[in-house]
Amino acid sequence: MYSFTEENYIKAIYKLQEKSGISVNTNAIAEIMQTKAASVTDMIKKLSEKKLLSYAKYKGVELTETGRKMALEMIRKHRLWETFLYDKLNFSWDEVHDIAEQLEHIKSTKLIDCLDEFLGFPENDPHGDPIPGKNGLIQRIELYKVSELGIGEFGVISGVVNHSSLFLQHLEKNQLVLGKGIEIVSKSDFDQSLRIKIEGGIPIMISNEVARNVLLKKSR
Amino acid sequence: MYSFTEENYIKAIYKLQEKSGISVNTNAIAEIMQTKAASVTDMIKKLSEKKLLSYAKYKGVELTETGRKMALEMIRKHRLWETFLYDKLNFSWDEVHDIAEQLEHIKSTKLIDCLDEFLGFPENDPHGDPIPGKNGLIQRIELYKVSELGIGEFGVISGVVNHSSLFLQHLEKNQLVLGKGIEIVSKSDFDQSLRIKIEGGIPIMISNEVARNVLLKKSR
C-alpha cells in the first residue's frame, strides 16, 4: 500500500508530465508539492525503487506504466468525489476540490466503483474535467480558450484552466457556468478584454485574464 | 489539526472508558491499538499536553471534555459513513466498517452535516448503533442480550456486541438481521444454546455464543 505522500507525488508528476511534455524536473515537483528540492530527490529515489517512475540522476523523472495507472486512479477518485459533493450534497463548484483532495486517498476499489454507479457513471466532474473510467481510459474533447475564438464564433463553456475558488466564484457571479453558450461579440485592442453575449442574456465585458481561463467546446 | 493516529487513540480510549468505567490503563489501549505499551505511554503524554486527556503517571488516563467531544465527532462520522455505504451504495453490514475507519478521518464539518441531511438524519447505523447528533448528543436505548431474556419473552433485534465480519455474515445467513422480532422458545441446560422463533419463520437453534452477541429491544 502507498502512503498519502507517495500518492500525492505521483499525481503531481502526472500532471506536470501532462502539460510540459516528457521528463519532469525536480524543482517543478518541489513547487507544486510545496516542498524543497532535496526532499523531492529523496522521494524520487523511493518511488523509483518501487518502479512507479524511472529516474536518471540530474535528468528528471518519467512515470512508468504502473505509475501512470496509479495517477489515473487517483484522478478518477478525485473527480468522482467532487461529482458526489456537487450532485448529491449540493456543494458549489468552488467548494469541492479541497475535500476531494482528502477523499481521493480512501482505499477501496469497490467503494469507488459503487460510487461511480450511484452517480450514474458521470463523464465530467463539476469543473468539466473528464473522469477516467474503471478501465483507466480518459476521453479527451478538444476545448478552446475563450481568448482563442474569433469575433462571431460560438461555444459552450466546458471547462476551466484556473481551478482556484476565487476564480470559480467570480465566474459564477457573472453567470459563466458550465454548459452556458456564449458568442464573442468584440475584442478590445487596448487590453484584450472581450465583449461576449451569454445565451439568453445581455452582452457583458470580461477581462483577458478571464478569457484565457475559460474553456469552450466550439458550436455552430 | 490532529493526526489520524491521535484521532484513533482518542476514539480507542473513549470506547474503553465507555465499557470499563473510569480511568483507562496503558495495556488496554496498547491492545486495541495493536501496539506496545511503550508507544502508548509516549502518545498519552502528547495527548495530555494537548489537553485531550488527563494523565497521572501509573494511574491511567481519562478523556477531558474536549477529548470526549472529539471522540463523539469521530463516532458520528464513522457511523454516518457506514450508513451512507449501506443505504446508498448497497454495501452489506459486514463490509462497511473497514472503509468507515478511513472515512472517519476526513476533515470537514460541512461535509458531515450535509451527509447527515442527505441520509435523512438517521438515528442508527447499519449495526444498530446510535449516531451522535451535530450537538454531540447520543441517544441511548436499553438493549438486552438474547441470552438475558427468559422463555416466552419477545424482542426486536436492535444491535450486536461483536462487530466482526464473520459474525455479521453468520447472522445474515440465519435471518438474524436488524429489525427482526424473535421469541425465546427454550433453553438447553447442557450448552446454554437457545431455541428461538424468528418473526414469520420456523424455530431455529442458536448457540450461546450467538445469543450473547445479539442485542434486543424488549417488546410486548
Added chain:
DNA sequence: TAATATTTTTAGACTAGTCTAAAAATATTT
C-alpha cells in the same frame, strides 16, 4: 510485611518525510 509478579515508564534506536547547507553536475553567458 516481605517476596514475587505485573504493569508502566524510560532510554535509546529505527523509519518516513522533511529541512538547511554545502557539494556536484549541468546549463548559460561571455
Added chain:
DNA sequence: AAATATTTTTAGACTAGTCTAAAAATATTA
C-alpha cells in the same frame, strides 16, 4: 572554452510514531 549561474544531489539533522530492553512503580501473594 572558460567563467558564471542554475539545478540537482548529498550530508547531516529534526519530528512523529514506533520498537526492544531495562528500570521503576504498583499489585498480588505468601
